Amino acid sequence: MAARILDGQALATRLQVDIIPEVQAFIGRHGRPPGLAIVLVGHDPASEVYVRSKVRTASAIGFRVDLERLPATAALGDLFTLVDRLNLSEAHDGILVQSPLPAAMGPEAEPQVFDRLLPAKDVDGFSPHNVGLLVQNRASVVSGTPAGVVELLEWEGVPIAGQRAVVIGRSDIVGKPLAMLLLHRHATVTICHSRTSDLAAVCREADILVAAVGRPGLVTPAFVKPGAVVVDVGINRITDWAQVEGLFGAGHPRLAQFQRKGSLLVGDVHPGVGAVAAALTPVPGGVGPLTVAMLMRNTLVAARARLERQPAGAGRQHP
Numbered sequence: 001m002a003a004r005i006l007d008g009q010a011l012a013t014r015l016q017v018d019i020i021p022e023v024q025a026f027i028g029r030h031g032r033p034p035g036l037a038i039v040l041v042g043h044d045p046a047s048e049v050y051v052r053s054k055v056r057t058a059s060a061i062g063f064r065v066d067l068e069r070l071p072a073t074a075a076l077g078d079l080f081t082l083v084d085r086l087n088l089s090e091a092h093d094g095i096l097v098q099s100p101l102p103a104a105m106g107p108e109a110e111p112q113v114f115d116r117l118l119p120a121k122d123v124d125g126f127s128p129h130n131v132g133l134l135v136q137n138r139a140s141v142v143s144g145t146p147a148g149v150v151e152l153l154e155w156e157g158v159p160i161a162g163q164r165a166v167v168i169g170r171s172d173i174v175g176k177p178l179a180m181l182l183l184h185r186h187a188t189v190t191i192c193h194s195r196t197s198d199l200a201a202v203c204r205e206a207d208i209l210v211a212a213v214g215r216p217g218l219v220t221p222a223f224v225k226p227g228a229v230v231v232d233v234g235i236n237r238i239t240d241w242a243q244v245e246g247l248f249g250a251g252h253p254r255l256a257q258f259q260r261k262g263s264l265l266v267g268d269v270h271p272g273v274g275a276v277a278a279a280l281t282p283v284p285g286g287v288g289p290l291t292v293a294m295l296m297r298n299t300l301v302a303a304r305a306r307l308e309r310q311p312a313g314a315g316r317q318h319p
């Protein structure tokens with residue numbers, strides 16, 4: 001039987017509609033909307049797409065959103081100066097610095113920028129302070145992609161407590177925080193990575209399998225226990241016809257899509273997994289839209305915390 005599709009786009013749309021009255025109420029109380037600053041350094045094509053989507057959504061729900069651009073040649077010091085200004089800005093409740101930063105800024109640029117961000121305005125949840133709160137299960141702001149994955153699983157009624165969850169990928173922005181969120185919801189969690197031996201065998205243990213790697217088709221049916229729930233976080237743009245045909249097989253409708261556009265967005269999960277899994281997130285239209293929806297929620301949470309001194313997240317107890 002074909003896997004049920006977990007429709008992240010539908011949930012994201014609903015979350016965005018639901019937040020509008022809350023934004024209106026905030027404006028009524030404070031005479032201004034929640035303010036989000038998005039910092040984009042350079043012109044990375046994927047970042048341009050992501051940032052456009054964030055600006056569009058933030059405007060649509062009634063936020064003030066300011067896109068602050070720096071040239072690809074900017075020095076790290078210029079970025080610090082901008083972050084310092086936004087940290088002090090009364091109008092901005094949230095600051096997001098779009099990854100990746102230009103390679104010329106050096107490998108330590110991103111962590112240094114996250115160190116510099118005021119934790120109260122860090123709506124991506126990447127600053128060490130907010131990561132620490134996440135580990136202690138008392139975060140009020142959690143990075144959008146992992147938060148979106150959990151939101152989708154809960155919305156779809158997928159049980160988490162007591163289940164075996166395997167997360168492939170150990171990045172600071174997806175794999176590690178997602179593993180924490182699943183752990184806090186009482187899953188038994190395994191994190192896999194580029195040096196995991198016999199990856200397929202570990203993944204076959206999973207009731208919930210999450211792929212966050214960035215390799216098209218890595219997760220084949222051989223990785224999936226029949227009836228598992230599979231979440232595909234990967235976003236890969238492929239431009240090679242042979243690769244598309246190899247993934248989807250001759251005659252698949254997505255081949256026609258490739259021919260029209262010249263490229264295709266695919267996840268890390270092989271299309272064949274749909275015949276083995278109980279449920280599966282699509283790419284596009286799965287986790288991606290939820291990342292943006294969660295960012296909006298984080299910005300509202302940050303704005304309330306700043307202006308209304310609302311306490312940080314209460315945190316769940318987990319004996």
Ligand code: NAD
Pocket residue numbers: 145168169170171172173174175192193194195196199212213214215233234235236287288289291
């Ligand atoms: P990353 O490159 O920082 O991390 C990739 C991880 O995959 C690493 O931990 C690495 O150890 C692991 N890995 C690499 N090759 C592997 C292999 N052969 N077997 C097992 N593990 C392997 O990437 P990231 O920033 O975590 O992003 C992962 C994917 O998720 C990318 O495709 C990215 O575009 C996508 N992404 C999507 C969203 C969204 O909104 N849906 C958000 C962020 C990232």
